[in-house]
Amino acid sequence: DAxxxxxxxxxxxxxxxxxxxxxxxxxxxxDYIHWYRQLPSQGPEYVxxxxxxxxxxxxxSLAIAExxxxxxxxxxxxxxxxxxxxxxxxxxxxxxxxxxxxxxxxELSVKP
Amino acid sequence: xxxxxxxxxxxxKTRGQQVTLSCSxxxxxxxxxxxxxxxxxxxxxxxxxxxxxxxxxGNFPGRFSGRQFSNSRSEMNVSTxxxxxxxxxxxxxxxxxxxxxxxxxxxxxxxxxxxxx
Numbered sequence: 001d002a003x004x005x006x007x008x009x010x011x012x013x014x015x016x017x018x019x020x021x022x023x024x025x026x027x028x029x030x031d032y033i034h035w036y037r038q039l040p041s042q043g044p045e046y047v048x049x050x051x052x053x054x055x056x057x058x059x060x061s062l063a064i065a066e067x068x069x070x071x072x073x074x075x076x077x078x079x080x081x082x083x084x085x086x087x088x089x090x091x092x093x094x095x096x097x098x099x100x101x102x103x104x105x106x107e108l109s110v111k112p
Numbered sequence: 113x114x115x116x117x118x119x120x121x122x123x124x125k126t127r128g129q130q131v132t133l134s135c136s137x138x139x140x141x142x143x144x145x146x147x148x149x150x151x152x153x154x155x156x157x158x159x160x161x162x163x164x165x166x167x168x169x170g171n172f173p174g175r176f177s178g179r180q181f182s183n184s185r186s187e188m189n190v191s192t193x194x195x196x197x198x199x200x201x202x203x204x205x206x207x208x209x210x211x212x213x214x215x216x217x218x219x220x221x222x223x224x225x226x227x228x229x
Contacts, residue, residue, distance in 0.1 A: 091216060
């Protein structure tokens, strides 16, 4: 399974943008990059995913490096509710099924 | 549409007992996966069921087992409980797991907090 590396923790101020990095140097051509987050006392929730091109949705943006060896999750205006652990996960098309391989993730704290 | 539900939410057992946890997936989802979350090991994949068949299994002892019913509801069982089994047990359901795409999205329940004394 391809591995991801993320900083253990990051801090942000409320209403400022946040860039959460993820390194995945062993990514294969068919791996999708998925991001999940886990708010305190809740199960993880899907944030965004992409393959090669940058992606935007109502929650965040995903910027993928041209060589796909790294990606960045962008929260455009952090709110206190965005304080969570963010996981970057590679999803291979094929027989992985529902298996997600979680790393340690990045714990994001947001200061008012 | 109702989300993933897990029962019970909290459970206290003693060593040696067994426990059964239940998960109801989102309507229409046929895949249910189970995860164990502990402070030391983080989130670890236990197993996945799809159309009543176990399709993937994580690296856990045989004391951990599961099953899926024809309505896609799933149960997991842990026999001969050990102190180290104290954890948050999460289940997730998805529509088309393994595609990597949007339909691959896993929807998680709130979890069952198991404490083994």
